[in-house]
Amino acid sequence: MLIYHSKRTKYRKAHKGRVGGVDYRSKVEFGQFGLQADQACRLTEKQIEACRTAIMRRIKKIGKLWIRIFPDIPVSAKPTEVRMGKGKGSVNYWACRVKRGKMLFEIGGVSIEIAKKALQLGASKLPIPTNFINTLNPNPNHS
Known part of the structure; x- marks a missing residue:
């Protein structure tokens, strides 16, 4: 399992x-x-990795995946049942701040059906609502 975070x-x-x-x-x-993110939130490195593995299982080796976000913020937490004070807790996990409208993942080299299914599977691993963006036919209602 790949875990993403800053080295330094x-x-x-x-x-x-x-x-x-x-x-x-x-x-x-x-x-x-x-x-595309439909809501602002903080995504953890584990959520990003779970989304990546779900998408990669669906597109296999046919397509290519680009991850457009990176967890660069250390999130600290104090252990359970510890009294207040005595400084800030140690780094618990790494997170990424995501604004509404941010492109999270991109896929290329696959059909629209595979891409839609793969990104739906990936989106189910995330705690926010997302949109599927298609550049081949950007406005499907008008043809």
Whole structure:
């Protein structure tokens, strides 16, 4: 299991921060199909990896997958049943702040049916609603 996080950081621990706003500039750049976040949240490295494995199982070795997010924020937590104070807890996991509209994953080299099914399987592993983006036929209602 691949676990993604930064090898080196300037500071060991980070502030919590808030996730909000909309990413208007994010679009499909590498493949033909994309999975776009429909809500702002923090995604953990385990969620990203679970999504990646689900997509890769479906597209097999036919297509190519691009991961457009990277968990670069260390999230710390104190152990259970520990009293308040005595400093900040140790780093528990790594996370990625995702704005609404951010392109999370992209697929290329597969048919639209396989891409749609693969990205649906991947989206089921994520805690947020997502959209399937198709660049081959960007507006299916108007033809």
